[in-house]
Amino acid sequence: MKLTIASGKGGTGKTTFSTNLAMYLAEQYKVVLTDLDVEEPNSGLFVHGRQTHQQDMFKMIPEWDKNVCTLCGNCQQLCSYHAVMKLGSQVMVFPELCHGCYACSELCPAHALPMHQIKMGELRQYRAGNLDFIDSRLDVGQEQAVPLIAQTLDYVERNFDTAYLKLYDAPPGTTCPVIKATQDADLVILITEPTPFGLHDLKLAIETMRELEKDFVVVVNRFGIGNDDVLRYCEKEGIIVLAKLPNDRHIAELYSRGELVYPHIPEFAEQLRLIGDFIMSQQGMQS
């Protein structure tokens, strides 16, 4: 089963929740956690494991061959991202804008834009207790998160069979990287906080998940602050609120030290248990 933890708003607790849920469930089940927030991965601050694998990650971009180019301009007409541009008697490629879709390369009548690889980031795999943890990291200066997220998802699919519960920690927001991180999920957990900001961005995330036709449930973090609007909204919309993680200064202190929360806070562990039961009922997974 593939489960993605996402949120509209940043800072609602995706990483705290994902790392705790992953470590908690790994005590009983085969679990792999992947941090797909490749622009600023931070799950590794809370999952202290031993590195078992590292590899460079590459994306494909076109390179202009001026010797065969006929300057027809087909490439720049095709490119949706303005990553290929004909200027006078030359064609310029902007690697940062390129999404690696191959359109210009494949449709060039003169084969003047062969694809070649450039390094975009690194993938690392760790073992922490019973948990397998994967962290992909975009290189500084790289602007496209989607190709790295896509390749990281492929890596996990290739290396972990269906006996694994696959947890994915998505980037915040509702942009392309979030869509890539959620589009193959069997279930999406949207984590929010009970504040006006939390509700506003939750609505955007829900709209996105509905557009993608994803099954999703909501987890409310920092329950106790703000107001009841998130709960009222979910009730009105018939959305399952799976758990309410307590607001507790002790949790923030543990977080600030890079420690897991559930071993120290019984109410937090109890909420993870509820979530775990729900996931396992969806999955029908055996321990």
Add this chain to the structure above:
Amino acid sequence: MKIAFTAKGTGWDSPIDPRLGRTEYILLYDEDKDELSVTDNREIEGVAHGAGPKTAQLLFDINPDVLITGNGPGDNAAVVLKQIPMKIYVGAGELTVKTALEAYKNNELKEF
């Protein structure tokens, strides 16, 4: 000499658009003919990626001697603009096209 402006409108009293990539209009003042012409760039609003190079390409086609703008080009646009033998002056973001031209004539704008 031909002087281009990034602008939010089509006339001399229009404010300079401080953005280069997403400028609404490019105005071109042909000093020799004393004519102001307008290129509408408003379709850039719907462009999610690569606005900088796209507008820079437009400037490549317009081929002015001088560009007067506000914030200056980003990295991608700058790569394109390097292909044009054009001087870029920045810091006119708070001015109108008319006052920006005066500021340029008085050497009050900074070359990018």
